[in-house]
Amino acid sequence: MSITAAIIPARGGSKGVPRKNLRPVGGVPLVARAVHAAQAAGIDLVVVSTDDDEIAAVAAEAGARIVPRPAEIAGDTATSESAVLHALDALATDGLDIDVVAFLQATSPFIPGEGLRDAVAAVRAGRYDSVFSAFESYGFLWRQTADGTAEGVNHAASHRPRRQDREPHFLETGAFYVFDADGFRAARHRFFGRIGIAPVPERTAIEIDDPEQLAVASALAPLVDAPARIPARAVVTDFDGVHTDDTALIDQEGHELVRVSRSDGMGASLLRRAGIPLLILSTETNPVVRARAAKLQAPVRHGVTDKAAALRDWAGQLGIALADIAYLGNDVNDLPAMVLVGWPVAVADAHPQVRARARVVLERTGGSGAVRELVDRVLAD
Template sequence: MKKIAILPLRKDSKGIIGKNKKKMVGRPLFSWVLSEAIFSELDQVYVFTDDIEIVTFIEKEYTWSTKVIPLLRSKENATDTASTESAMIEFADKVGYNFDVICLLQATSPYTTAKDINAVLESIEGGEDSALTVVKTHRFVWNANGEAQNYNVFNRPRRQDFEGLLIENGAVYATTKESFMTSQCRISGSIGIVKMAEESLIEIDSNSDWGVVESLLIERQKKQKQQQKIEYLVLDVDGVFTDGCVTYGKEGELSKKFDMRDGMGLEILRQNGIDVVVITSENSELVKQRMNKLQIKNAYYGVKDKFSFLNYFVKEQNTSFGALAYVGDDVNDLASMCSVSWSFAPANATDIIKLHSDFVLSKSSGGGAIREVCELIMKYNKRYE
């Protein structure tokens, strides 16, 4: 059974300008559901968009996954008035209906997890024609005529006795090819129901919604933290190895300053069985030379979506986020730092990083911050000896 997904993205957004690409916990909004889809039971994930910038980003960023395929969407099906179903029909025609199950994902539902996607797919594999995600709410619903819709006002139930309502949260839909070809609708026939957490009902239509969702995502990641012996130290480069400054000349990048004491600390870590991993959004020859000098084999360059790549790294190494420590200094490190066992921020990191890190170092980046982390990790790991 071939299971594919469509993630439709429009370039323009009226409520929040550039919403799909705006950084949510340091990552483009759409990348939250995209990375979960990659690690789900889906066979392929198509990002269907009229935004060339997103197409270019995906072609460069997700080379480590064969699942992700960007596909251009017509202008006619990317307007404010175009329906999602019309985009799905256009997409299905473009891929020649080469699927058994098609799953619709929404970028504005960043709470969606691989587990949620798999549950919807399992519902169809269990015999349903289609399935969708919902939220169970215990809110009392009224209509415009002042009439209660789901309870008796003269016999108001207690919350624990109230069955509540199931409401679509717009996160995940799936349907068989046969049902879609017949109905031209995202759900039809016998429909399965998959429940998601109540906070997934929040819609991102304004900047205030954005702030609420971002805070909830950060807390979700932090609650999932697990502590164990540290096996990997993950490092950013600019603002961690260096002070964040670079000198330029007419030839381009000329120099960066590194602290020799950091190198010795990393050597001591390796001698004690802790691997060093470097993930940087830059693609600097100077940095590559320094990492080669430090004999860091796990060095990855030009990575913009660090959290997705870190998920890939964890699975490839057959390890867990609980075995990782992370040092970062800016917002593109935030999602990773909220998820690993221990996160560290140099003394001169950005305020948001210091706010959400587990430990703010006394040393600044490029001035012994990494060496300080190495010593702290060595002390921490002693409890597992």
């Protein structure tokens, strides 16, 4: 049987960004994003090669097979090729005959599934021996000479042809490399034989090697990921700043009044009809929270100091995996719960740390239909 395997090297050490492969982009750890990209491309077997127990646990939870990586090929000077060769040997020992390899780099957070799928098909069909991801560029490239002056690389300095008159070049993104397994074993390098290019969108071409690139990727994630549908099996929300606009009116007796959106009420009703559980989690112990939850016919846990523990308990009682839950939050006390779920979501006016952790940032603000917007995306066809 012909098997295509995605092999993702993900060692624990990293100097530029400590624990880099576990850092979240769009609310999802980088190693898990790479696993999900391979799965979305329809690859038969997804393997993570790592020397780190925590990375192994995260990757396994995402659905990857783990190949323990020996220390001698897990240091700063070890090549990715050595990890891929070791993984192939380990899989062969287990009786798996891999004929096509997709080598994915977890440091590329936006691995395009369609481009990866096309690259695998090209190698499997025999059109190329090795294919890599790259984006088309018409940029003028320059280099600095020994005396400090500049000279053109892909053009003459004295001639500036129009874009339509220039030949495009392709810049390697580092996201993925697909190759014939036997050819790779012989060459011991990712480029060999007939080499092809898998064109991918430029917006996906970021690699994370330092904190600034991580920050850029986190800012881009809601735009690049932007799923039209959120395939959650349950929805959990904060209350203040999510169902409300985070303000309160207090009368002379000390009673609170809050502003909510009627459209959120319809959203809760639509979830009920679809059989999708809704839970409200709130750190506040307040009659207004209980009253709103009763109006929505939704269970509520309020006065909760540990939202993560409460979320785990509720999900366990319902038998729903945390990866299948969407959590909608707005402030830093929501972060412990957001990092647990597969779909961390932020309202438009959420705290910057919450927006950075979110896999999806909504267009609506708290109290202005944010819950309904989330519900619509969960129920979208």
